[in-house]
Amino acid sequence: MSFRPIIYTILCFSVFFSCKKDKDMSDDNTAFFGGEIINPSSKYIVLYKSSTIIDTVYLDKKNRFKYSFNNFEPGLFSFYDGKESQSLLVQPGDSIMVRVNTMEFDESLVFSGIGAKENNYLMDLFLETEKQEQEVLEISQLEPKVFDKKLCDIRRNKLDKLKTFSIKYNTSELFNTFAKANIDYNYFYSKEAYPFINYGKNESDIFKTLPDNFFDFRKEINYNNSTLKDYRPYVSFLRFHFNNIALQEHFKHSEDDTYNNQSLDYNLDKLTLIDAKINDTFIKNRLLYYNMIKFINVSKSVDDYDTLLASFEKKSTNKEQKFNATSLVNSYKLLKPGHVIPDLMVLDNNEQVQHLRAIIKKPTLIYFWDVTDRYHLKVCHERAKDLEKKYPEFDFLAISINRISGKEQTEVLKRNHLGFTNEYHFEDAPKAIEQLSIRPINKVFIVDKDAKIINPKANMFDITIESEMLSLINK
Template sequence: MYLKPLFYIIFCSSLIFSCNENKSLVKENTAFFGGEIINPSSKFIIIYKSSNIIDTVYLDASNRFKYIFKNFEAGLYNFYDGKESQSFLIQPKDSIMIRVNTLEFDESLVFNGIGEKENNYLIDLFLETEKQEQEALKISQLDPKSFEEKLSNIRNKKLGKLNLFSKKNTTSTLFNTFAKANINYNYYYSKEAYPFINYSKSEHEIFKSLPADFFDFRNEIDYNNTTLKDYRPYVSFLRFHFNNIALQEHFKHSKDSNYNNKSLDYNLDKLTLIDQKVTDTFIKNRLLNYNMVKFINASCNVDDFDTLLKSFTEKSTNTKQKNKVIKIVNSYKRLKPGQVIPKILVVDKNEKVRHLKHIIKKPSIIYFWDAKDRYHLKVSHERAKDIQNKYPELDVIAICINTIESRDQAEVLQRNRLPYFNEYHFKNAEEAIELLSIKPVNKVFIVDRHAKIVNPKANMFDIAIENELLGLLNK
């Protein structure tokens, strides 16, 4: 994260000059945002807020960019370089320059100019929280009282540090809102996660053993905070919070004692609680949609989908999200175990078009990869090779989900030092992705030698897949 002294002086000098040059551009309700991307993943960056793209800004020959916000709403925005994204706080009259190396994206991100101190504090807080995840997991194995003491100590230190920073730098109201939310909602998240990640007892038993005031912080939750609606700590907390309170509700009227995210009754409770507690339509619809899609992706019991779908469509007011979920449900009905894999055309390395089911000659695993996701591309191919070596009676078939020519597909594989073996891409990628519900990209199909689906939602990285494969081969 630290630059070499000489380079640092040169870099800061150029930033100061640039910021002074751009002060004349910054008017009453405008702000400047610019910087340098080292080892860029693309020729441009995308600036967005709340999943809405604000603009696409192209890099110049030196991999630098400039952008002027005009008549904008102050708050947290994101920039995306084609590979990773990070947030930044921008307010009227700010003039912010960034410098980031995509090889160490978050760790290398540095802000300079008007608004730099608040943004550097927020990114440092983000990195500090990431580092503390392992510590939170470790202390979650303690008894509830000891856990609470250590977790409160972490929170109080952060709040004390923030208080000193705010006094010294006369920080803005928006900054204080986001910084406090980061500290508090990560603290709340760890409290909600405790019954799930403490391994001493079942979740039901842990709930019974908790002190009466363990969840008192829930009285402070604002379920409809539109300022924080896109802020990661707030969004992550709400998701886990509803997992937790739904489980507590579920235990009241069921004989279950363990968490089961595939339980229909549990998920019905969750949608009901979201509907009862959240009034802001954006936050409510997003939570409903997230949990509906999560259930669909987790459960293999297609017969449960319509029941939860009915509850979801009654509660959500987002027509676009509802239509998309209905499509996913209908897609999985076609992918029910025992059904023949849908009629989809794939293209081999010689540009020969074939039906997917016709290339299946024996029990097979079909996995997918995205050229834009280099990490998954590599680890999925490594795991596929391992499975193929262990089970030579199987076919392991790889399919690229991008709209791509065979020549370009070969270049991607060669660039990543991967063999072009049993590789295909879709003739119509968009249609195939919808028909096979290939989201997320790491889902895997297991099919028998007749191209009948055994499992449409397998996970190559789950050790349980080997038991499934052995069961299939021993039939």
């Protein structure tokens, strides 16, 4: 997302609250959160912490909302407007207002009230890091020692600003933890990414060219920081970090010299390292599950699924995640290339029920959309339209995964200025999502004229999809 200056000024709504008492003087465990959503994606926002929904808060006629926290555990909470989510730090005595325009979510979001300075600081850190991505990419072309010095300068400058801010406003220990973690783990992430940005052909040799102390920062990693378990910089870093250390471990006992994220042995190494280094149950289970699902979603070797699943089940203690992973493996076994696609029932815009297989008459690309993801809704239809012009030998079927009527579907498409040809929705959406493993939403099926699966994991935005289509046309 490109950086743009914040264009909306801070507004305080007296109708909601009057803030005169400093939070440090407050003895009770309460806090307030309210605000205004401009161009709302839904009529409510959802508040949650970690994976647990706290409450659903409805907007009033002016698209404003208010919510009181009582007897709560301070920390990071998030609110979801139906399109995007945003985290905020809530501590006892806070009285935080937010104003955001969903058309420019991150760039327009501002906080005001007690607790706002800390949240605006965290938001500014996020935007600053986003703005510096190009700068970090450029210095990643330099020699390791020069790169390291420049990256350290960026980190040191941020830490100095944080120290000044912390002293000036006497910030809490909890805020300092999150702010410092943002700086540190983004720095760690850039260090992990450097070898693959700077080089890129033979990954095995990449690690050998680095100075011996290049990864010394890994000594600072806290693998079990429960306070940061939902914090994006920390979570993103751990995911990338385990990719790297698993690859380094994999090269020690394999003949591979290039990175292959579909390698079974490499993914087994990754699960083993996660299990060995992480003690925190929540962090460990989530990382194990993330990598298990990631492998299933990218690997075309169905025969490898059971082996990795067995390793995952031995290490994870989360019953729900084990069940979901097993269900996904079983679903993909039925979606193996060469199998006929499940004959689910679909409805067109006129509510006419049809068999999915019956509407497949020639090579077909089946893609899906979700009414809550307006960006993907638009880009997938635009991409399909482009491919349809280039490959008239193909049919293109768009299927909504939502529980909506034909009328509602038509209204969504009309509202987004999209056509209505070959548009369907499932008769039983939850069943279809499970049987077709429609996660992530950008997953695409390529099937032949007999509804036999050619690829159950195609990606419309991947350059390889056109070669797959041409191959099927020329069969």
